Amino acid sequence: MGIISPMAAAGLTKAEVRQLAQIYAPNVAVKPSMACLATRIPHGVAITKEALNRIDKAESLLRAEGFGQLRVRDHQGLARVELPAALLEKGLSVEQLQLLRRILHESGFTYATVDLDGYRTGSMEVHV
Secondary structure: OOOOHHHHOOOHHHHHHHHHHHHHHHHHOOOOOOHHHHHOOOOOOOOOOHHHHHHHHHHHHHHOOOOOOOOEEEEEOOEEOOOOOHHHHOOOOOOHHHHHHHHHHHHOOOOEEEOOOOOOOHHHHOOO
């Protein structure tokens, strides 16, 4: 797919990349690791720049609003938002729902949904 991984090509491990980041970009070194945005797109669906931009914008804006750990899964323009189970158990306020809706639509999603199973890694691998 033409993906270039210069750090991997240089033979650097993840730990070595973190060590270099501590020296050259300390603000980046303390950030938690994140899965590639492409993992938010179902298997077999073309990965487009538009889809990656939708996901990135939505997740960035939602985190800036305090939603914390989350994933926005892109199902060809339908956003499936995974939120922490504790937040789902507590319930979302009207204001939180309005904020989710606004941000997801502003990010380019046609439809916005909340996944009732909550945040979990690897959910795109599940075939229901």
